[in-house]
Amino acid sequence: MSIATKKRLLKYMIATLALTLIVGCSPSNPQNSDSSKPTDSVSQTPSQMPPSSSAPQTTDAAKELLLNMKQLAEQGKVINNDFPVKTTVIEDVKSKWGEPEKTEWVAAAKGSYATYSNKATVFGFNKGSRIFEVRSFDKQLKQLSLAKTKEVYGTPAYDVKVNGEEIIGYTAGPEFKIEFVFPLTTASNSDPVMDHYLVLHPAGTVNNMADDPGRQW
Template identity: 40%
Template sequence: MKKLLVPVLVIIIFALLFVGCTNSSNSSSDSSVEIINSNQQNSNSNNNNNNNNNNNNNSSNNDTKKSDSNNASHKDKNVSNNKNTNKKLDNKTEKLLKDIKEKAIKGEIIDYDFKLGASIDDVINKLGKPSSENYVAEAKGNYFNFDSYNLSFGCNKGDQIFEIRSLNKDLKSLDLNNVENFFGKPDYTVTTKLKEKIIGYKITKDFKILFVFNTSTYKLDHYSVLYPSITHNSMAGDNGREW
């Protein structure tokens, strides 16, 4: 009986060892598969990251191109605007502005020979009674308006003419760009509550010229020649007008 037990035990031991080796082999195989799968997942993840980076780079390049294109477009518009502002004056416009300047140097306006510093009586003797007369505190004087002649004269207390305004309808053809192209950068500029843009130039040591534009169209409404120093009123302590 003892002799039979020994071989049986040996067989059982070998059987157990065989089963253990098989499980170990399968476990090792499964582990290897898991490692391979893990490596493949990491590889796929890296590929995805690379693809994302490439997409981001492409997007960035596209944005840069768009930005460059927009900048170029803005530059083109600015150049175009400058060309429009500085375009050459036509002969008729240039002649009108030249006449305005030459007459202003003499203290006069176009179409008439009335002079700054003269008496308003000289005007009344030639044109007759004014359409209206009113005192304008901001302008420092009395204004005599001759509507049928498109003229207005500002006078000090001694009835000397310190401002002559022309409301000639031909002036409506002029705009702000025309005037600035001919006369250059203004010595004076202001926008009033009446929606008027006024620019001024020193023409001589004594005389100045003012252009008044409607801010909705920037077409010239009227212009005037000015003799500021005779608006001074020492008796009232008023230094008078500068523009």
């Protein structure tokens, strides 16, 4: 082999070795070869980014309950009860709930009152058996304070203090009234919670035969 041939062979071997080293050192993932490329989380556009977290808004459960009570009162109903005043007779209740725990005549209220303690409900009905009042003692009422009720309903049309209670009342549509009963405010209890409430149909207390105009509250 001539010297010229040996030199060409040596140059070829050196070039081949250099190429092998270059290929072996190159990254296996082409995407990683550009160190300036941002990661997936950084490369998201503003529209792709998840919305910034914020604290959930607090739901005013007491206000919602009071507004629901008002809406039902305009239909002659109290919460958790399917027996509206005006259109229901006491026999309708008895057919579904059975006989009341007790029934008593209350002259001042212009009717008889049937108590269903297990349903936390009292019904007032006239001599024609028509229900004119439904009282609810639902446990949810314990979250409603006097101040909150006045805040939601405004200045009451009726406000009396009698027998250790304060009773405030409002109109509920053209035919019905809604009244809330609280213990009296004291030095140790400046904002009492509701004891019970009622929906009243005043026209149902009228007794034309006795020339009795009935009650309004």
